[in-house]
Amino acid sequence: MSETDFLEWCGTLFNEPADALTMDTRREEIGGWDSMGMLLLMADLDEIHGIQLKEEELSELKTLRDIASLIEARAPKSG
Amino acid sequence: MAYSTLSNFSIRGIATCVPADVVDNQSGLEGVDPATARKVSAMAGVRRRHVSDGTVTASDLCRQAGAQLLDALGWAPESVDGLILVTQSPDYFLPSSSCLVHRDLGFPESTAAFDVGLGCSGYPYGLWLGAMMLNSGLDRVVVMHGETPSLFCHPEDHGTTLLFGDAGSATALERDESGGTAAFSLHSDGAGYSELIIRGGGFRDRDPQDPRDRYLHMDGPEIFAFSLARVPELIRETLDRAGIGPEDVDHFVLHQSNQFMMKHLARKCGLDPSTVPIILEEFGNTGGVSVPLAMTQAIPGDRTGSKRICAIGYGVGLSWSSALFDLDPRACLLHSTYESAASEDTP
Numbered sequence: 001m002s003e004t005d006f007l008e009w010c011g012t013l014f015n016e017p018a019d020a021l022t023m024d025t026r027r028e029e030i031g032g033w034d035s036m037g038m039l040l041l042m043a044d045l046d047e048i049h050g051i052q053l054k055e056e057e058l059s060e061l062k063t064l065r066d067i068a069s070l071i072e073a074r075a076p077k078s079g
Numbered sequence: 080m081a082y083s084t085l086s087n088f089s090i091r092g093i094a095t096c097v098p099a100d101v102v103d104n105q106s107g108l109e110g111v112d113p114a115t116a117r118k119v120s121a122m123a124g125v126r127r128r129h130v131s132d133g134t135v136t137a138s139d140l141c142r143q144a145g146a147q148l149l150d151a152l153g154w155a156p157e158s159v160d161g162l163i164l165v166t167q168s169p170d171y172f173l174p175s176s177s178c179l180v181h182r183d184l185g186f187p188e189s190t191a192a193f194d195v196g197l198g199c200s201g202y203p204y205g206l207w208l209g210a211m212m213l214n215s216g217l218d219r220v221v222v223m224h225g226e227t228p229s230l231f232c233h234p235e236d237h238g239t240t241l242l243f244g245d246a247g248s249a250t251a252l253e254r255d256e257s258g259g260t261a262a263f264s265l266h267s268d269g270a271g272y273s274e275l276i277i278r279g280g281g282f283r284d285r286d287p288q289d290p291r292d293r294y295l296h297m298d299g300p301e302i303f304a305f306s307l308a309r310v311p312e313l314i315r316e317t318l319d320r321a322g323i324g325p326e327d328v329d330h331f332v333l334h335q336s337n338q339f340m341m342k343h344l345a346r347k348c349g350l351d352p353s354t355v356p357i358i359l360e361e362f363g364n365t366g367g368v369s370v371p372l373a374m375t376q377a378i379p380g381d382r383t384g385s386k387r388i389c390a391i392g393y394g395v396g397l398s399w400s401s402a403l404f405d406l407d408p409r410a411c412l413l414h415s416t417y418e419s420a421a422s423e424d425t426p
Contacts (some may be wrong), residue, residue, distance in 0.1 A: 035238060035299045035300055036118065036119070036122055036299075038299070038300040038303075039122070039299060039300060039303050039339060039340070040339075042300060042303055042304065042307065043303075043339070043343045046307055046343070046347065047343070047346070047347075052304070052307050052308055053304050053307075054304060054308075055271070055274070055301045055304045055305065058300050058301060058304065
């Protein structure tokens with residue numbers, strides 16, 4: 001997923017305009033990344049990328065880059 | 080591993096009872112921003128909730144459900160050998176709530192009555208325990224499960240105030256050599272004890288400095304992570320051990336935790352949505368009682384033939400459990416709204 005696609009996805013997920021987001025946008029700067037936003041994120045990570053977040057990993061996600069890095073590291077590689 | 084199969088018993092009926100007071104999440108709650116109310120309600124799938132006014136307890140709701148059930152079955156209190164009340168909303172630290180119900184329903188001194196302190200996973204555990212008692216020689220056992228989680232919530236914690244409703248239930252089990260085989264899978268993980276907790280008021284912290292510690296602390300994302308990891312595994316394990324597939328189950332009755340979570344879990348497990356009743360819109364999350372409540376609401380009373388039920392509980396503890404059993408077409412499914420009794424408990 002390109003950075004643009006990733007930010008678009010995050011914008012949809014957290015109900016924020018994608019052009020207001022950067023990879024370094026922090027969780028506290030995104031209104032929709034509250035506890036419900038976290039549930040939406042977890043569901044998408046599970047459904048789209050096959051990633052199940054562990055309880056201890058939740059607090060480590062502080063910026064959008066952290067989410068991208070998680071996907072890069074944990075999503076099953078195709079091909 | 081706590082996996083067991085038990086035969087020689089049948090479920091004769093299930094009754095549930097909810098408080099008369101109804102809160103409509105859509106019409107606004109005092110101190111809750113309407114946009115927040117709409118957002119939480121939409122995600123959780125909760126429109127209305129039946130809630131205790133603070134005077135109705137879990138044992139009251141169980142007592143009414145139990146009275147209705149015994150009456151419908153024609154069971155004299157003297158014929159009941161065991162009474163289990165699963166609750167984390169007791170009337171008192173002591174005595175157990177089961178003893179209050181024992182008194183109110185006129186059970187004899189020969190009835191064994193005790194509480195079990197489990198929440199969201201409590202229904203399968205209660206059924207397993209009741210079935211074990213029948214297999215140890217008892218003839219009739221009533222398993223009650225009642226909770227008033229709406230009273231656990233701090234008024235300013237809108238993640239919980241908009242979610243929880245209250246309910247009580249009673250399930251009648253009887254020794255029956257022609258009964259089918261039920262399978263139970265029971266799990267625990269105490270390392271997650273703090274993900275759903277009321278920290279204060281117990282003997283670890285009798286008088287907490289922070290008044291919020293007297294109320295429920297729920298870490299929604301952590302609970303979701305737990306549920307995502309454990310519930311699909313539990314359903315797979317339950318079906319695999321029974322040698323059946325999802326298509327062989329008529330109703331997957333999941334703990335009614337949150338609509339978003341339940342739908343995700345059902346999709347993940349490949350369950351046909353029509354086999355997964357969701358009753359959150361009318362009742363909210365009533366804790367583990369949501370399992371029997373979903374049964375009285377969603378399983379037809381005039382059904383033909385036996386129905387295979389997979390009941391799934393998961394949450395506080397952490398604890399998760401399943402019960403796979405056949406529900407006889409003659410088993411009654413009853414529901415009522417609480418009517419105040421003239422004589423409430425006074426110690």
